[in-house]
Amino acid sequence: EAQLVESGGGLVQPGESLRLSCAASGLNFSSNWMGWVRQAPGKGLAWVATINNDGKETYYVDSVKGRFTISRDNAKNSLYLQMNSLRVEDMAVYFCGRAGTPGSVDYWGQGSLVIVSS
C-alpha cells in the first residue's frame, strides 16, 4: 500500500530549529519529485518547497528561502525539511506530498504539527 508518514513535529520557541522527516513506502520514491505543503491552524493550504527526483533541484516559496532546506535520501526512501529560525507564522501542519504527475500532488502524508510559541 502506498504511504507517506511524516514525523519530527513538535513545540519550539521562535528562532529555534526543527527537522521534519517523511518516510515513503510503495510509491517508487526515487523516481518522483516530492514537496512540502503547510496549513496554518484554520487556514488554507500553501506550498513550502519542492525537490526533484535526484535532489539536485530545489524550489522554495519566498517566505522560507534562506531558512528552510528540503532534501531527500533515495536510499532510505525519505524526504526531509530542515527548518531554521522558526517564526510564529511558520506554525502549521506540514504535509509531505508526492508529485507523481507533472504540476500536481497525487499522494499526501497525514501531516506533522509544528507549533512555534514562546
Add this chain to the structure above:
Amino acid sequence: EVVMTQSPLSLPVTLGQPVSISCRSRQSLVSREGKTYLNWFHQRPGQSPRRLIYEISDRDSGVPDRFSGSGSGIDFTLKISRVEAEDVGIYYCMQGTHWPWTFGQGTKVEIK
C-alpha cells in the same frame, strides 16, 4: 506568485442537488508544453487533502464520476452532479504550472 481565486467560499447544499465551484487565476495556466496543470483537492476536517482532478478534467482512480472538472486558460470549474453526504468538506483548486504552486482559498461545502 499566481493568485487563485475561488468562489463561492461557502456553499450550503441540499443532498442530491448539483454543485459548482469556480476557480480563476490571474494569469494563464497553460505551460510551455501546452498542458494546463490545474488540480482539485478535497479535504475533510482533520484529514490530509485528497486529489480528485488533475490537468483540468482528469479524474483520479476511485473518484466517483459525479465529480467533473472543466475550463481553460484562467477560468476553471469543479462540478458535483448530485451531492452526497460524504462530499462535505473543503475543496481547493491548485495550479502547478508556475512556481510557487498556489492554492485557492478553499470552498467549504456543507449540507443544509
